[in-house]
Amino acid sequence: MAVMTRWLDPDEQRTWRAYLAASRMLMDTLDRELQREAGMPHAYYEILVRLSEAPGRQLRMSDLAEAAGSSRSRLSHAVARLEAAGWVRREDCPTDRRGQVALLTDEGFATLAAAAPGHVEGVRRHLFDALSPAQVDQLRRISETLADHLRRS
Amino acid sequence: MAVMTRWLDPDEQRTWRAYLAASRMLMDTLDRELQREAGMPHAYYEILVRLSEAPGRQLRMSDLAEAAGSSRSRLSHAVARLEAAGWVRREDCPTDRRGQVALLTDEGFATLAAAAPGHVEGVRRHLFDALSPAQVDQLRRISETLADHLRRS
DNA sequence: GCGCTTTGGTTGAACGTTCAACTATCTGCG
DNA sequence: CGCAGATAGTTGAACGTTCAACCAAAGCGC
Secondary structure, three states: OOOOOOOOOHHHHHHHHHHHHHHHHHHHHHHHHHHHHHOOOHHHHHHHHHHHHOHHHEEEHHHHHHHHOOOHHHHHHHHHHHHHOOOEEEEEOOOOOOOEEEEEOHHHHHHHHHHHHHHHHHHHHHOHHHOOHHHHHHHHHHHHHHHHHHHHO | OOOOOOOOOHHHHHHHHHHHHHHHHHHHHHHHHHHHHHOOOHHHHHHHHHHHHOHHHEEEHHHHHHHHOOOHHHHHHHHHHHHHOOOEEEEEOOOOOOOEEEEEOHHHHHHHHHHHHHHHHHHHHHOHHHOOHHHHHHHHHHHHHHHHHHHHO
């Protein structure tokens, strides 16, 4: 028997479309700014951030993929480019001969340090400046709930 | 003189990262589902939706780009593919000889109708089911505020 | 009506992502 | 030990997006 589709009511429809439009515009804007000012897309910036926060500024490829919310394949390609740019280096993992360790070079760190203020300013201007403190709090709870929900599914 | 960067405080940091993770996972999931079940990415689905809602199921390329939140170039490429799939047709605009009108074919409409229930179910499962009614309301207000803010900047 | 700018749209190259296939190593189990 | 999976990571092709360059038609000022 056919299962009835649970269509969106007008309010949900409106919510969904507003969410789509807002998150698309936000990401497009930040991506463009980062590309212009730092010469890399947001996904690459995030890889550098995660590496910079790791002990010894290095992470196993899998852990880095996990941290940056990326697929293994995507990360492989991305690190190949970051390596070509001189921002990341790859080394063999000493404890697992299948493994690779990605590590942030000094040059990569410097590039990140140079890009960070502009990017943070963008996040603030385009996101936080538009919202009240209460809304920021709501957005945090909603996002955490959602991230949890999606991870478990 | 150097302007001080307005860094994110720990709460903002947490909000931003949760938002990033949640929206990335949500979009990745919906995109993958749509690709699997309907053979098209979410951006293409949205183009078909906008066309299906337009009078006569047709829109000028520019208006369609605006409606679908896409660049002109992206839309050109996308419509070329959608046309090759037989879901959209392009015609010359009668009132402006520079212009093109994209129109949804019957086949495109049928494909959309077939894909819609599954996609809507996905949006419900992955987004709305995780949130309380109050949170849905908050998300709508936040998104509308944000979309407004971004459009004006 | 004649140039100038603007608008509508396309194109190709470079880039980033996805997907499936593949290699190599590791782990568990009989 | 020996072998069947599982895990780590890479690769290439196909695809979608971006960016800048481009053409054609429209609007505008004179």
